[in-house]
Amino acid sequence: MMLKEIAEKISKAGKIAILPHISADGDALGSCLALGLALRKAGKDVAVFSEEEVPAVYGFLPGLDMLKVYKSGGCEAEETVSGCKSGKDECSMDIMPFDLVIALDTGDMDRLGKRAALFNSTENTVNIDHHTTNTEFAAINYVDVHASAVGEIIYRLVEIMGISLDRDISTCLYVAISTDTGGFRYSNTTSDTHRIAANLVDRGIDVAAISQRVFDSTSLPKVRLMGEVINSLELLQDGKVAFCAVTREMLEKSGAKEEDCDGLVNIGRNIEGVEVSVLLKQLDHKLVKANLRSKEYVDVAAIANIFNGGGHKRAAGFTFEGQIDDIKNRILDKIGEVLK
Ligand SMILES: [Mn+2]
CATH class of the missing domain: 3.90.1640.10 (inorganic pyrophosphatase (n-terminal core))
Structure with missing residues:
Protein backbone atom coordinates (compact mmCIF):
# COMPACT_ATOMS: atom_id res chain seq x y z
CA MET A 1 0.00 0.00 0.00
CA PHE A 215 10.57 17.75 28.07
CA ASP A 216 11.48 20.18 30.80
CA SER A 217 8.28 20.82 32.67
CA THR A 218 7.45 18.52 35.59
CA SER A 219 4.62 18.95 38.08
CA LEU A 220 5.44 18.71 41.77
CA PRO A 221 3.22 15.60 42.23
CA LYS A 222 5.19 13.92 39.44
CA VAL A 223 8.49 14.73 41.14
CA ARG A 224 7.08 13.19 44.35
CA LEU A 225 5.97 10.13 42.39
CA MET A 226 9.47 9.83 40.90
CA GLY A 227 10.78 9.64 44.46
CA GLU A 228 8.38 6.79 45.24
CA VAL A 229 9.36 4.97 42.04
CA ILE A 230 13.06 5.33 42.80
CA ASN A 231 12.39 3.83 46.23
CA SER A 232 10.76 0.82 44.56
CA LEU A 233 13.71 0.27 42.23
CA GLU A 234 15.38 -3.13 42.16
CA LEU A 235 18.33 -4.21 40.04
CA LEU A 236 18.18 -7.86 38.99
CA GLN A 237 20.00 -10.30 36.69
CA ASP A 238 23.49 -8.94 37.48
CA GLY A 239 22.26 -5.38 37.25
CA LYS A 240 21.05 -5.79 33.67
CA VAL A 241 17.38 -5.52 34.53
CA ALA A 242 15.77 -2.66 36.43
CA PHE A 243 12.34 -3.16 38.02
CA CYS A 244 10.09 -0.38 39.29
CA ALA A 245 6.47 -0.33 40.40
CA VAL A 246 3.71 2.23 40.62
CA THR A 247 0.90 1.22 42.98
CA ARG A 248 -2.41 3.01 43.48
CA GLU A 249 -1.16 3.92 46.94
CA MET A 250 1.91 5.66 45.48
CA LEU A 251 -0.27 7.65 43.08
CA GLU A 252 -2.54 8.70 45.92
CA LYS A 253 0.29 9.59 48.27
CA SER A 254 2.03 11.78 45.70
CA GLY A 255 -1.17 13.29 44.27
CA ALA A 256 0.04 12.34 40.79
CA LYS A 257 -2.18 11.44 37.84
CA GLU A 258 -1.98 8.49 35.44
CA GLU A 259 -0.30 10.68 32.83
CA ASP A 260 2.48 11.47 35.32
CA CYS A 261 3.69 7.87 34.90
CA ASP A 262 4.86 8.74 31.40
CA GLY A 263 8.61 8.34 31.07
CA LEU A 264 9.14 6.91 34.56
CA VAL A 265 10.40 3.66 33.02
CA ASN A 266 13.43 5.63 31.82
CA ILE A 267 14.62 6.09 35.41
CA GLY A 268 15.62 2.41 35.40
CA ARG A 269 16.78 2.37 31.80
CA ASN A 270 19.20 5.24 32.35
CA ILE A 271 21.13 3.43 35.07
CA GLU A 272 24.60 2.36 33.94
CA GLY A 273 24.76 -1.33 33.09
CA VAL A 274 20.99 -1.75 32.75
CA GLU A 275 19.82 -3.25 29.45
CA VAL A 276 16.12 -3.71 30.18
CA SER A 277 13.90 -1.57 32.37
CA VAL A 278 10.45 -2.69 33.45
CA LEU A 279 7.87 -0.46 35.08
CA LEU A 280 4.79 -2.21 36.44
CA LYS A 281 1.84 0.03 37.07
CA GLN A 282 -1.24 -1.09 38.95
CA LEU A 283 -4.23 0.13 36.91
CA ASP A 284 -6.89 -1.18 39.30
CA HIS A 285 -7.33 -4.08 41.71
CA LYS A 286 -6.80 -6.67 38.99
CA LEU A 287 -5.01 -5.02 36.04
CA VAL A 288 -1.31 -4.26 35.73
CA LYS A 289 0.28 -2.32 32.89
CA ALA A 290 3.87 -3.21 32.01
CA ASN A 291 6.18 -0.74 30.31
CA LEU A 292 9.40 -2.15 28.87
CA ARG A 293 12.46 -0.30 27.60
CA SER A 294 15.81 -1.60 26.41
CA LYS A 295 19.08 0.14 25.72
CA GLU A 296 21.10 -1.73 23.11
CA TYR A 297 20.07 -5.21 22.05
CA VAL A 298 17.03 -6.75 23.74
CA ASP A 299 13.90 -6.72 21.55
CA VAL A 300 11.26 -5.79 24.12
CA ALA A 301 8.47 -5.81 21.49
CA ALA A 302 9.06 -9.57 21.16
CA ILE A 303 8.79 -9.97 24.95
CA ALA A 304 5.63 -7.82 25.11
CA ASN A 305 4.20 -9.92 22.30
CA ILE A 306 4.42 -13.06 24.44
CA PHE A 307 2.02 -11.33 26.85
CA ASN A 308 -0.28 -10.13 24.03
CA GLY A 309 1.21 -6.64 23.96
CA GLY A 310 3.36 -4.91 21.42
CA GLY A 311 5.48 -1.94 20.49
CA HIS A 312 8.98 -1.28 19.21
CA LYS A 313 12.31 -3.05 19.73
CA ARG A 314 13.41 -0.57 22.38
CA ALA A 315 10.01 0.45 23.78
CA ALA A 316 7.00 -1.79 24.30
CA GLY A 317 4.25 -2.67 26.72
CA PHE A 318 1.33 -4.88 27.64
CA THR A 319 -1.53 -5.16 30.11
CA PHE A 320 -1.83 -8.11 32.45
CA GLU A 321 -4.63 -9.41 34.64
CA GLY A 322 -3.25 -10.06 38.10
CA GLN A 323 -1.04 -8.47 40.71
CA ILE A 324 2.39 -6.88 40.30
CA ASP A 325 4.10 -9.80 42.05
CA ASP A 326 2.35 -12.34 39.78
CA ILE A 327 3.76 -10.93 36.58
CA LYS A 328 7.18 -9.87 37.82
CA ASN A 329 8.85 -13.28 37.78
CA ARG A 330 7.23 -14.27 34.51
CA ILE A 331 8.66 -11.22 32.74
CA LEU A 332 12.00 -11.72 34.43
CA ASP A 333 12.18 -15.29 33.08
CA LYS A 334 11.49 -14.13 29.54
CA ILE A 335 14.07 -11.35 29.77
CA GLY A 336 16.61 -13.80 31.22
CA GLU A 337 16.22 -16.01 28.14
CA VAL A 338 17.33 -13.24 25.80
CA LEU A 339 19.91 -11.43 27.95
CA LYS A 340 23.50 -11.92 26.88
MN1 LIG B 1 4.62 6.39 17.75
Whole structure:
Protein backbone atom coordinates (compact mmCIF):
# COMPACT_ATOMS: atom_id res chain seq x y z
CA MET A 1 0.00 0.00 0.00
CA MET A 2 1.33 3.37 -0.99
CA LEU A 3 0.69 6.68 0.76
CA LYS A 4 -0.55 7.99 -2.59
CA GLU A 5 -3.48 5.57 -2.43
CA ILE A 6 -4.32 6.79 1.06
CA ALA A 7 -4.15 10.38 -0.21
CA GLU A 8 -6.63 9.43 -2.96
CA LYS A 9 -8.93 7.77 -0.47
CA ILE A 10 -8.85 10.91 1.68
CA SER A 11 -9.54 13.18 -1.27
CA LYS A 12 -12.77 11.27 -1.96
CA ALA A 13 -14.03 11.56 1.63
CA GLY A 14 -15.90 14.50 3.12
CA LYS A 15 -16.31 13.67 6.76
CA ILE A 16 -13.27 12.12 8.39
CA ALA A 17 -12.55 10.86 11.91
CA ILE A 18 -8.98 10.49 13.15
CA LEU A 19 -8.14 8.30 16.15
CA PRO A 20 -4.98 8.11 18.29
CA HIS A 21 -4.29 5.06 20.47
CA ILE A 22 -5.53 4.85 24.06
CA SER A 23 -3.37 6.79 26.55
CA ALA A 24 -2.36 8.94 23.59
CA ASP A 25 1.25 10.13 23.68
CA GLY A 26 3.03 12.95 21.86
CA ASP A 27 3.32 11.05 18.59
CA ALA A 28 -0.30 9.90 18.57
CA LEU A 29 -1.73 13.32 19.46
CA GLY A 30 0.72 15.36 17.39
CA SER A 31 0.14 13.17 14.33
CA CYS A 32 -3.66 13.22 14.68
CA LEU A 33 -3.82 16.98 15.15
CA ALA A 34 -1.33 17.65 12.32
CA LEU A 35 -3.33 15.49 9.93
CA GLY A 36 -6.57 17.01 11.19
CA LEU A 37 -5.30 20.56 10.63
CA ALA A 38 -4.02 19.66 7.17
CA LEU A 39 -7.29 18.02 6.13
CA ARG A 40 -9.30 20.92 7.47
CA LYS A 41 -7.17 23.19 5.27
CA ALA A 42 -8.12 20.95 2.36
CA GLY A 43 -11.80 21.60 3.14
CA LYS A 44 -12.57 18.35 4.95
CA ASP A 45 -14.92 18.02 7.89
CA VAL A 46 -12.57 16.54 10.52
CA ALA A 47 -12.86 15.33 14.09
CA VAL A 48 -10.22 13.73 16.29
CA PHE A 49 -11.56 11.37 18.95
CA SER A 50 -9.40 10.47 21.92
CA GLU A 51 -10.17 7.83 24.52
CA GLU A 52 -9.25 10.04 27.47
CA GLU A 53 -8.56 13.66 28.29
CA VAL A 54 -5.44 15.04 26.67
CA PRO A 55 -2.52 15.11 29.15
CA ALA A 56 -1.88 18.67 30.36
CA VAL A 57 1.63 18.58 28.87
CA TYR A 58 0.07 18.55 25.37
CA GLY A 59 -2.52 21.20 26.17
CA PHE A 60 -0.69 23.79 24.03
CA LEU A 61 -0.98 21.82 20.78
CA PRO A 62 -2.68 23.65 17.91
CA GLY A 63 -5.89 22.05 16.65
CA LEU A 64 -7.20 20.81 19.99
CA ASP A 65 -10.53 22.50 19.16
CA MET A 66 -11.24 19.59 16.80
CA LEU A 67 -10.54 16.97 19.47
CA LYS A 68 -13.29 15.34 21.47
CA VAL A 69 -13.09 12.80 24.23
CA TYR A 70 -15.10 9.84 22.95
CA LYS A 71 -17.93 8.48 25.03
CA SER A 72 -19.75 5.43 23.73
CA GLY A 73 -23.09 6.53 22.37
CA GLY A 74 -21.96 10.11 21.86
CA CYS A 75 -19.31 12.61 22.71
CA GLU A 76 -19.48 15.01 25.58
CA ALA A 77 -17.83 18.36 25.73
CA GLU A 78 -16.16 17.52 28.98
CA GLU A 79 -12.61 18.44 29.68
CA THR A 80 -10.58 17.64 26.60
CA VAL A 81 -7.38 18.77 28.20
CA SER A 82 -6.53 17.88 31.75
CA GLY A 83 -7.72 20.81 33.82
CA CYS A 84 -9.08 22.91 30.93
CA LYS A 85 -12.54 23.00 29.46
CA SER A 86 -12.86 22.41 25.76
CA GLY A 87 -13.38 25.46 23.57
CA LYS A 88 -16.61 23.93 22.31
CA ASP A 89 -19.61 23.43 24.51
CA GLU A 90 -21.24 20.76 22.47
CA CYS A 91 -20.59 18.40 19.61
CA SER A 92 -20.62 20.35 16.40
CA MET A 93 -20.70 17.12 14.48
CA ASP A 94 -22.72 13.95 14.71
CA ILE A 95 -20.57 11.05 15.78
CA MET A 96 -21.60 8.88 12.85
CA PRO A 97 -21.49 8.28 10.01
CA PHE A 98 -18.03 9.12 8.79
CA ASP A 99 -16.88 8.55 5.21
CA LEU A 100 -13.47 7.57 6.44
CA VAL A 101 -11.90 6.67 9.78
CA ILE A 102 -8.12 6.85 10.20
CA ALA A 103 -6.26 5.27 13.15
CA LEU A 104 -2.78 6.64 13.83
CA ASP A 105 0.09 5.13 15.82
CA THR A 106 -2.19 2.26 16.80
CA GLY A 107 -0.70 -1.25 16.72
CA ASP A 108 -3.91 -3.21 17.06
CA MET A 109 -7.66 -2.87 17.54
CA ASP A 110 -7.40 -3.19 21.34
CA ARG A 111 -5.46 0.07 21.36
CA LEU A 112 -8.61 1.83 20.13
CA GLY A 113 -10.48 0.95 23.31
CA LYS A 114 -14.15 1.96 23.21
CA ARG A 115 -13.59 3.72 19.90
CA ALA A 116 -13.37 0.37 18.09
CA ALA A 117 -17.13 0.83 17.56
CA LEU A 118 -16.54 4.14 15.82
CA PHE A 119 -13.71 2.64 13.79
CA ASN A 120 -15.93 -0.21 12.63
CA SER A 121 -18.82 2.12 11.77
CA THR A 122 -17.52 2.31 8.18
CA GLU A 123 -15.76 -0.03 5.79
CA ASN A 124 -13.46 2.80 4.79
CA THR A 125 -10.78 2.40 7.41
CA VAL A 126 -7.12 3.38 7.31
CA ASN A 127 -4.34 2.37 9.69
CA ILE A 128 -1.10 4.37 9.56
CA ASP A 129 1.54 3.17 11.99
CA HIS A 130 5.18 2.33 12.69
CA HIS A 131 4.93 -0.44 15.30
CA THR A 132 6.63 -3.71 14.35
CA THR A 133 3.74 -5.57 16.00
CA ASN A 134 0.99 -3.89 13.92
CA THR A 135 -1.79 -6.36 13.10
CA GLU A 136 -2.98 -4.58 9.90
CA PHE A 137 -6.53 -4.38 11.23
CA ALA A 138 -7.91 -1.83 8.74
CA ALA A 139 -9.09 -2.01 5.13
CA ILE A 140 -6.02 0.01 4.11
CA ASN A 141 -2.84 -0.41 6.14
CA TYR A 142 0.36 1.57 5.89
CA VAL A 143 3.00 0.44 8.37
CA ASP A 144 6.51 1.83 8.08
CA VAL A 145 8.60 0.34 10.87
CA HIS A 146 11.56 2.50 9.84
CA ALA A 147 9.73 5.73 10.57
CA SER A 148 10.86 7.09 13.96
CA ALA A 149 7.35 8.39 14.57
CA VAL A 150 4.01 8.36 12.79
CA GLY A 151 4.66 12.11 12.57
CA GLU A 152 7.26 11.35 9.87
CA ILE A 153 4.67 9.45 7.83
CA ILE A 154 2.08 12.22 8.24
CA TYR A 155 4.70 14.73 7.09
CA ARG A 156 5.09 12.72 3.87
CA LEU A 157 1.34 12.23 3.46
CA VAL A 158 0.66 15.96 3.80
CA GLU A 159 3.39 16.63 1.24
CA ILE A 160 1.89 14.08 -1.20
CA MET A 161 -1.52 15.68 -0.77
CA GLY A 162 -0.04 19.03 -1.76
CA ILE A 163 -1.18 20.74 1.44
CA SER A 164 1.24 23.46 2.53
CA LEU A 165 2.87 23.01 5.92
CA ASP A 166 2.08 25.91 8.18
CA ARG A 167 3.41 26.73 11.63
CA ASP A 168 0.59 24.92 13.47
CA ILE A 169 0.86 21.69 11.49
CA SER A 170 4.65 21.85 11.86
CA THR A 171 4.39 22.34 15.63
CA CYS A 172 2.22 19.21 15.94
CA LEU A 173 4.57 17.17 13.77
CA TYR A 174 7.62 18.38 15.67
CA VAL A 175 6.02 17.28 18.96
CA ALA A 176 5.17 13.89 17.40
CA ILE A 177 8.70 13.29 16.15
CA SER A 178 10.64 14.77 19.04
CA THR A 179 8.70 12.81 21.67
CA ASP A 180 8.96 9.41 19.94
CA THR A 181 12.70 9.89 19.44
CA GLY A 182 13.23 11.08 23.02
CA GLY A 183 14.40 14.43 21.70
CA PHE A 184 16.27 12.93 18.72
CA ARG A 185 18.32 10.66 21.00
CA TYR A 186 16.90 7.15 20.49
CA SER A 187 18.17 4.61 17.95
CA ASN A 188 15.08 5.16 15.75
CA THR A 189 16.41 8.65 14.90
CA THR A 190 17.61 8.72 11.27
CA SER A 191 19.00 11.34 8.90
CA ASP A 192 15.46 11.55 7.45
CA THR A 193 14.16 12.34 10.92
CA HIS A 194 16.54 15.28 11.12
CA ARG A 195 15.79 16.45 7.57
CA ILE A 196 12.07 16.46 8.31
CA ALA A 197 12.66 18.26 11.62
CA ALA A 198 14.80 20.84 9.80
CA ASN A 199 11.96 21.53 7.38
CA LEU A 200 9.55 21.91 10.31
CA VAL A 201 11.91 24.39 11.97
CA ASP A 202 11.93 26.33 8.69
CA ARG A 203 8.20 26.85 9.13
CA GLY A 204 8.89 29.11 12.08
CA ILE A 205 8.09 26.81 14.99
CA ASP A 206 9.43 27.74 18.43
CA VAL A 207 11.77 24.82 19.19
CA ALA A 208 12.85 26.11 22.60
CA ALA A 209 9.29 26.74 23.80
CA ILE A 210 8.04 23.37 22.52
CA SER A 211 10.96 21.49 24.08
CA GLN A 212 10.54 23.29 27.37
CA ARG A 213 6.86 22.38 27.55
CA VAL A 214 7.28 18.78 26.42
CA PHE A 215 10.57 17.75 28.07
CA ASP A 216 11.48 20.18 30.80
CA SER A 217 8.28 20.82 32.67
CA THR A 218 7.45 18.52 35.59
CA SER A 219 4.62 18.95 38.08
CA LEU A 220 5.44 18.71 41.77
CA PRO A 221 3.22 15.60 42.23
CA LYS A 222 5.19 13.92 39.44
CA VAL A 223 8.49 14.73 41.14
CA ARG A 224 7.08 13.19 44.35
CA LEU A 225 5.97 10.13 42.39
CA MET A 226 9.47 9.83 40.90
CA GLY A 227 10.78 9.64 44.46
CA GLU A 228 8.38 6.79 45.24
CA VAL A 229 9.36 4.97 42.04
CA ILE A 230 13.06 5.33 42.80
CA ASN A 231 12.39 3.83 46.23
CA SER A 232 10.76 0.82 44.56
CA LEU A 233 13.71 0.27 42.23
CA GLU A 234 15.38 -3.13 42.16
CA LEU A 235 18.33 -4.21 40.04
CA LEU A 236 18.18 -7.86 38.99
CA GLN A 237 20.00 -10.30 36.69
CA ASP A 238 23.49 -8.94 37.48
CA GLY A 239 22.26 -5.38 37.25
CA LYS A 240 21.05 -5.79 33.67
CA VAL A 241 17.38 -5.52 34.53
CA ALA A 242 15.77 -2.66 36.43
CA PHE A 243 12.34 -3.16 38.02
CA CYS A 244 10.09 -0.38 39.29
CA ALA A 245 6.47 -0.33 40.40
CA VAL A 246 3.71 2.23 40.62
CA THR A 247 0.90 1.22 42.98
CA ARG A 248 -2.41 3.01 43.48
CA GLU A 249 -1.16 3.92 46.94
CA MET A 250 1.91 5.66 45.48
CA LEU A 251 -0.27 7.65 43.08
CA GLU A 252 -2.54 8.70 45.92
CA LYS A 253 0.29 9.59 48.27
CA SER A 254 2.03 11.78 45.70
CA GLY A 255 -1.17 13.29 44.27
CA ALA A 256 0.04 12.34 40.79
CA LYS A 257 -2.18 11.44 37.84
CA GLU A 258 -1.98 8.49 35.44
CA GLU A 259 -0.30 10.68 32.83
CA ASP A 260 2.48 11.47 35.32
CA CYS A 261 3.69 7.87 34.90
CA ASP A 262 4.86 8.74 31.40
CA GLY A 263 8.61 8.34 31.07
CA LEU A 264 9.14 6.91 34.56
CA VAL A 265 10.40 3.66 33.02
CA ASN A 266 13.43 5.63 31.82
CA ILE A 267 14.62 6.09 35.41
CA GLY A 268 15.62 2.41 35.40
CA ARG A 269 16.78 2.37 31.80
CA ASN A 270 19.20 5.24 32.35
CA ILE A 271 21.13 3.43 35.07
CA GLU A 272 24.60 2.36 33.94
CA GLY A 273 24.76 -1.33 33.09
CA VAL A 274 20.99 -1.75 32.75
CA GLU A 275 19.82 -3.25 29.45
CA VAL A 276 16.12 -3.71 30.18
CA SER A 277 13.90 -1.57 32.37
CA VAL A 278 10.45 -2.69 33.45
CA LEU A 279 7.87 -0.46 35.08
CA LEU A 280 4.79 -2.21 36.44
CA LYS A 281 1.84 0.03 37.07
CA GLN A 282 -1.24 -1.09 38.95
CA LEU A 283 -4.23 0.13 36.91
CA ASP A 284 -6.89 -1.18 39.30
CA HIS A 285 -7.33 -4.08 41.71
CA LYS A 286 -6.80 -6.67 38.99
CA LEU A 287 -5.01 -5.02 36.04
CA VAL A 288 -1.31 -4.26 35.73
CA LYS A 289 0.28 -2.32 32.89
CA ALA A 290 3.87 -3.21 32.01
CA ASN A 291 6.18 -0.74 30.31
CA LEU A 292 9.40 -2.15 28.87
CA ARG A 293 12.46 -0.30 27.60
CA SER A 294 15.81 -1.60 26.41
CA LYS A 295 19.08 0.14 25.72
CA GLU A 296 21.10 -1.73 23.11
CA TYR A 297 20.07 -5.21 22.05
CA VAL A 298 17.03 -6.75 23.74
CA ASP A 299 13.90 -6.72 21.55
CA VAL A 300 11.26 -5.79 24.12
CA ALA A 301 8.47 -5.81 21.49
CA ALA A 302 9.06 -9.57 21.16
CA ILE A 303 8.79 -9.97 24.95
CA ALA A 304 5.63 -7.82 25.11
CA ASN A 305 4.20 -9.92 22.30
CA ILE A 306 4.42 -13.06 24.44
CA PHE A 307 2.02 -11.33 26.85
CA ASN A 308 -0.28 -10.13 24.03
CA GLY A 309 1.21 -6.64 23.96
CA GLY A 310 3.36 -4.91 21.42
CA GLY A 311 5.48 -1.94 20.49
CA HIS A 312 8.98 -1.28 19.21
CA LYS A 313 12.31 -3.05 19.73
CA ARG A 314 13.41 -0.57 22.38
CA ALA A 315 10.01 0.45 23.78
CA ALA A 316 7.00 -1.79 24.30
CA GLY A 317 4.25 -2.67 26.72
CA PHE A 318 1.33 -4.88 27.64
CA THR A 319 -1.53 -5.16 30.11
CA PHE A 320 -1.83 -8.11 32.45
CA GLU A 321 -4.63 -9.41 34.64
CA GLY A 322 -3.25 -10.06 38.10
CA GLN A 323 -1.04 -8.47 40.71
CA ILE A 324 2.39 -6.88 40.30
CA ASP A 325 4.10 -9.80 42.05
CA ASP A 326 2.35 -12.34 39.78
CA ILE A 327 3.76 -10.93 36.58
CA LYS A 328 7.18 -9.87 37.82
CA ASN A 329 8.85 -13.28 37.78
CA ARG A 330 7.23 -14.27 34.51
CA ILE A 331 8.66 -11.22 32.74
CA LEU A 332 12.00 -11.72 34.43
CA ASP A 333 12.18 -15.29 33.08
CA LYS A 334 11.49 -14.13 29.54
CA ILE A 335 14.07 -11.35 29.77
CA GLY A 336 16.61 -13.80 31.22
CA GLU A 337 16.22 -16.01 28.14
CA VAL A 338 17.33 -13.24 25.80
CA LEU A 339 19.91 -11.43 27.95
CA LYS A 340 23.50 -11.92 26.88
MN1 LIG B 1 4.62 6.39 17.75
